[in-house]
Amino acid sequence: MVKIAILVSTLLALAGFLACGSSAPATTPKTSTDKAVEAPKATAAPAAVVAATASMPAGADPVLSAEIVIVTDTLQDEFDPTRLKANSDKRMHVFIFDALRNLGPEGHYPSLATGFKVSPDGLAIEWELREGVKFHNGDSFTAKDVEFTYKTVGHGFGGEKSIHTYSSAHRKIESFEATGDHSLKFNLSKPFPDLFSSMRTGTLEIVPSDYYNKVGIDGFTKKPIGTGAFQFVEYQKGVKTIYEANEDYWGEGPFVKRLTVLDIPEPTTRYLMLKTGQADIALGLAGDQLQDVIDNPDLGLARSKQAFVGATLFFPSTKSPIIAGRVEGGTGGFTDDKAIEPASPERTAQVKFYENPNVRLAFGMAIDRAAIADTLAPACEVAHSYIPPAAFGYNPNPEGHIEFDYDPEGAKKLLREAGVPLDGSWEDTFTASPKSSYMPATQMYEAMVQYWGAIGLNITRRPVDAGAYKGENRSNTIPGIYNFGGTNPVDGGRLAWVRFSRGSTWSDALQRDDYDAAFEAIQTEGDPKKRAQLIGDWMALEAKEMEAIPLWWCDATFGYNKKTIASMAPTPGLGDDFNPELIKPVTQ
Numbered sequence: 001m002v003k004i005a006i007l008v009s010t011l012l013a014l015a016g017f018l019a020c021g022s023s024a025p026a027t028t029p030k031t032s033t034d035k036a037v038e039a040p041k042a043t044a045a046p047a048a049v050v051a052a053t054a055s056m057p058a059g060a061d062p063v064l065s066a067e068i069v070i071v072t073d074t075l076q077d078e079f080d081p082t083r084l085k086a087n088s089d090k091r092m093h094v095f096i097f098d099a100l101r102n103l104g105p106e107g108h109y110p111s112l113a114t115g116f117k118v119s120p121d122g123l124a125i126e127w128e129l130r131e132g133v134k135f136h137n138g139d140s141f142t143a144k145d146v147e148f149t150y151k152t153v154g155h156g157f158g159g160e161k162s163i164h165t166y167s168s169a170h171r172k173i174e175s176f177e178a179t180g181d182h183s184l185k186f187n188l189s190k191p192f193p194d195l196f197s198s199m200r201t202g203t204l205e206i207v208p209s210d211y212y213n214k215v216g217i218d219g220f221t222k223k224p225i226g227t228g229a230f231q232f233v234e235y236q237k238g239v240k241t242i243y244e245a246n247e248d249y250w251g252e253g254p255f256v257k258r259l260t261v262l263d264i265p266e267p268t269t270r271y272l273m274l275k276t277g278q279a280d281i282a283l284g285l286a287g288d289q290l291q292d293v294i295d296n297p298d299l300g301l302a303r304s305k306q307a308f309v310g311a312t313l314f315f316p317s318t319k320s321p322i323i324a325g326r327v328e329g330g331t332g333g334f335t336d337d338k339a340i341e342p343a344s345p346e347r348t349a350q351v352k353f354y355e356n357p358n359v360r361l362a363f364g365m366a367i368d369r370a371a372i373a374d375t376l377a378p379a380c381e382v383a384h385s386y387i388p389p390a391a392f393g394y395n396p397n398p399e400g401h402i403e404f405d406y407d408p409e410g411a412k413k414l415l416r417e418a419g420v421p422l423d424g425s426w427e428d429t430f431t432a433s434p435k436s437s438y439m440p441a442t443q444m445y446e447a448m449v450q451y452w453g454a455i456g457l458n459i460t461r462r463p464v465d466a467g468a469y470k471g472e473n474r475s476n477t478i479p480g481i482y483n484f485g486g487t488n489p490v491d492g493g494r495l496a497w498v499r500f501s502r503g504s505t506w507s508d509a510l511q512r513d514d515y516d517a518a519f520e521a522i523q524t525e526g527d528p529k530k531r532a533q534l535i536g537d538w539m540a541l542e543a544k545e546m547e548a549i550p551l552w553w554c555d556a557t558f559g560y561n562k563k564t565i566a567s568m569a570p571t572p573g574l575g576d577d578f579n580p581e582l583i584k585p586v587t588q
Helices: 002-019 087-096 143-155 209-222 267-275 288-295 345-353 357-365 369-376 408-418 441-454 466-475 492-500 513-524 528-545
Strands: 067-072 101-104 107-110 113-118 124-129 173-180 183-188 230-236 240-245 258-263 281-283 299-314 380-382 427-431 458-462 481-487 552-561 565-567
Touching: 067 267, 087 230, 087 240, 107 113, 124 143, 143 173, 143 183, 143 209, 267 281, 267 288, 267 552, 288 299, 288 552, 299 357, 299 441, 357 408, 369 380, 369 441, 427 441, 441 458, 492 513, 492 528, 513 528
Parallel strands: 067 258, 067 281, 427 458, 427 481
Antiparallel strands: 101 107, 113 124, 124 183, 173 183, 230 240, 240 258, 281 552, 299 481, 299 552, 380 552
16 A cells, blocks of 8 residues: 555656547648647647748658657757767767767667777777768868867867766877878777777767867857768757758668757657657657557557666765865866865764665665556666666676565665664655656656655655756765666666766766776776676676665657658667667658
């Protein structure tokens, strides 16, 4: 009965859309005359949510004249791939840019590089680059653009320090040798094996050096230019982004003339827009909405398996700057680091309890993860490690897993043994991103807080907007318990490094020499089999230490209208890269 009572209030938030049963016929692919994109009257969308219009010449190709409308939970506003702050920024980079190797339904494939050769010691990489490729402004793609992009990511631009999440990894590239207009050599200080297995370091999007130097950071952000399948047209913060087909694209696709991406925060509205044909593709559906898409013959569901390490619990530490304090520009390693006063002795003493792994485990045991997933997030499954099976290096053996069941009595026993009071006097906050394309974040997090309350813990969910959450997470200034979810787990070593290594801009709270040594070995091992073993060994270490408590793995889901979309092909395990150039509309 406790389980049911805790979930009831959460379920009410999703019940509203069940009353909205009417549906209008879906439309054919939208062309320039198909302009209105309004939310269903049952759930009004912002007035500014209107598709962009374009004049198409008579007799235009029926495929390339199609306009596709995508509704998502949030729009990314960082269009400069050399300044990547969060993995989710990459969601929109894939429209405009190409990397040396892109990612598709089958994994990495040659893109702006047609081939590469790694030296036996792993300290040199020779690239052969694709000829005849143009940037959207007509400039030719050459080796100097690759060199400029990698230097900017590693070291920054115009005297400004790099803020790219993976800047330290790219500083392994010590020098560049352009052996021709379309050939280039990287000279490395250490091997860089995840350059070929990671979504993030392995698919660094290339920017045009001449244009970037001319317009600078601000100019490039306002009008980004790449070699990708779509060109940037317009961005309205919190409303929409518009892209138009690059009809001179060197690769496969695009198959539509224009893509309009609308910011629709409310999942019910996104679902109804898909159902009524006012949107062609919807991201971020969850709960009963997903089942309705599966059951509706007019709708389809594409899935990217285990694309998101959802809601992993992390805890404050006496070493974290929010507790220990930090001087201006301290150890966090990026430009937003500010001075922080140390916490009070009382708060420091409370936080010390979280350094007991049994306390951390108890917080996980108190939550019925299966019930929350079954009720609210059918695209999520109970996790037993931070690295999911879809990632390179996953350890399938029990030694690498943190296994626990829903056991509120067991949780209370562990907490009492550690000295944590269960009379409501233990007060703390829980912070998590309010938006997620993979799960109904707010409802799931509210359920977690209620489960903790049921065993006598007074935990308050601390609501913050997405921008504040991202900034606090990067600066390690979230004051209490928090969630951190990893996206795009192609490479398990890179995925875990981001949150567990002090070398990452996302972690100056967890300072462990044994973890750092493990990641150093992982990041410099060029043999794939040995590297996979090292990643598995780290999983076994983390299973003993339980620095983080895994809750869910989630699939990225993409609902689409079969009357307008013939096919879409997301990359398995890569929720942000859904290959927009491969979206094919239904033709008349």
